Amino acid sequence: MADIKKLAEMLKKLDDKLVSCMRCGMCQAVCPLFKETGRETDVTRGKLALLNGLAEQMLKDAKGVNEIVNRCLLCGTCQVNCPSGVQIVDIFLEARAILTGYFGLSPVKKAIFRGMLANPRFFNLLTTMGSTFQGVFTKKADELLGSSCARFNAPVVADRHFNSLATRPLRKTVGALDTPAGESGLRVAFFPGCVVDKMYPQVGEAAIAIFKHHGVGVYLPENQACCGIPVLTSGDRPTFDQLIEMNLALFADREFDYLVTPCASCTATIKELWPHYYGGERANLEKLALLGKKTLDITEFIADHLLSAEDQPAAQPTTETVTYHDPCHLKNSLGITRQPRQLIAAAGRTLVEMNEAGKCCGCGGSFNVAHYEISKKIGTAKADNIIASGAATVATSCPACMMQMTDMLSRRNKGLRVRHVIELYAEGLHRELVVKPQGGLPERA
Amino acid sequence: MSTKQASALAGKFSEIVGKDNVMTSENDRYAYSYDSAVLDPVMPGLVVRPTSSEALGRVVALCNEHGLPLTVRGAGTNLSGGTIPLPGGVVVLTNGLTRILEINEEDLYAIVEPGVVTASFAQEVARRGLFYPPDPGSQTVSTIGGNVAENAGGLRGLKYGVTKDYVMGMEFWDVDGRLIKSGSRTVKGVTGYNLHGLMVASEGTLAVFDKIILKLVPPPQAAKSMLAVFDSIAAASETVAAIIAAKIVPATLEMMDNFTIRTVDNFRHAGLPIDAAALLLIEVDGHPGQVADEAGVVERICREHRAREVKVAGDAAERNTIWQARRDALPALANLKPTCVLEDATVPRSKIPAMIAALDEISKKFQLTIGTFGHAGDGNLHPTILTDKRDKKEWLRVEKAIEEIFNQALALGGTLSGEHGIGLAKAGFLIKETGRATLDFSARLKKALDPKNILNAGKMAA
Structure with a gap:
């Protein structure tokens, strides 16, 4: 461990960004974590002040500041609402990298990031083995949600209700694809993301069915690596760069119009964080910028590129009511709120808005692992809003949010379903074709 | 007082408020060493968060017993x-005291704990079909306790008054931890000294608030907003005076100078007239018939006073566009430079042209960027100095400019602070406005109520 002066010097690099916080404290109104705890160290203003205090050598407890800076969902709500436009998420990501460089990565994270995520084949093998044996350790908790909980006291699982690892992940049900553009004239690269591949393959299958229906060619290579968000937020830049390079090798020189993902976090990461934080070879920067420009969230791709005014899929209306949760990485990072709602309507469902649809579900990726109790409190507030909406289904467009909402709703046992927006849309296509059989059934992959 | 002394008492505070509600670590304390003022942080010795009225009283008594400086903190805005806080002192948080105890729809009052957030309270009141008008800029986070301690204002000050106009009564703890009651739930009430009136704007120096009785009013049934564009500040100011002279009191009457207009337009590209010298943003409210009449008269007055253009909002979206421009003023200015010093020296409204001319002079003399916007209707302007506090040379000029702004406001018969308070920032200037006798009188009052001087010492003249 270097001396604290050196750490202060490194943090001084952030001075130009930190100084723009005028301590107005308006972040207190929107921070989901602060809402639960009321502690200044939990809200952005406090965290920025502490980073400044450390940089100015007014504080000695760097380890404590490190913990505080990591106790954040990175939902970005404060940044969207910041009156002085402070680049908060950027400051936190930079600070985490500096602090992780100083303190080193925890042994668990090191094992997961460098041992598992950086070896996609090994990661796949491990999760396949896990899915085979998970029934021994877990029992069903909610049939509609398909959730489980631990059969006996397991320290990491705690009292979580979770979806099982898929016995047949997407890479097995669909495998690799490389098909030419169909009647849409478009061809996409598909990046399902780890959670869809390993836990929600049905979301990936829905995507493939939709592409097929609209005549979109698909490039889906095997052994895609993690997008890197858990690694970046933990300050592990070398692994982040490595993951980017692995993915770049698969996607950079291929021909496609857009890179599409069904995961809000993957989309935001590839589009914005890859080009901004990649620290490897300069030659790759141009490729990353180009890839970023071509990357789209799947709801945006469907709504803005496949549906034209005259070609609305008039799915048979159903009585099913759906409420929509805005993932932070779509709403705050990319400003996408219209398209997922449009797809719910196009799927023939009636959208009922919940209160605070844009408030974080409390997952925050590894935040949920490190701070489960608070994550649960924030998630419970989300579950309350979902239940109060009276909808039968909550839809969203991020598998991480799906995991969190499944956990929170499963323990309430209210008979609600958690679905990805594109699952609903794919079902709508199916119903539409039942009414108009001449179109032919969309093939299920 | 030393941090040592405060932390030695951590156990005793824990007995009162519970261990989880006492913070002693360096990082926790540092997070309560500042507020929104551009001033240096001061490390407290301890932070406590009472969650009941009784615990709050006992915390105050314990501080007094040991002579520990005490600073009450709501949202710290x-x-x-x-x-x-004072070095090594105790910060008492009110965000564990957030209950709305009563909203009485028959007698039009509410009783709240000090940590209730202003906007949540106003929203809850609105849900009952009533209206709590004070709307300080920080209302989404600010607390009623803080609003009362600072006598917070807001955009509606001109017609609806400020926080002091809504405080009907209060219960507060004296330094010995005895509960003092003043005021009542009734419109009329002359029982005893007007102690709750004394508490308003006392900046935490006289007592610690426990419960506040607030007046509620029926909401206006209709409102109409408009935006008037002027080629000279003087014409805009004359318009303000003419509107009031016509016996019309708009709910809101705001002004933006050319620099602010350009900055806001650059911020949101809302199509503001960037070549205009001033904008007036006006809203009249009340009974629909009255609103229609008054809006007509205001529009005519604007045109008679050389308004180049008057846009009347036809629907909710257009109304929102007008007020979005006003809401953008501070964020847009704050985005320009790292440090943003927001002043609130206030003058009689007829002196606004003179004050704006003076601000122009000051900006040139000290080579500083100053954007001015604010509550033209009540003379409460917000000259906003944009700077970088790390630039020591410029910061010296900023300090001189602030002093000159105060001097100008006083010379025009105005006051040092319209709504932000005296605190530490303006304590040294208080004598200029009020004189030695007033400071002595205040000091005797303070001495009598707080003999050990534990309550937010150093703020105001205390």
């Missing part, structure tokens, strides 16, 4: 350093 004070712009004059009123919530910056």
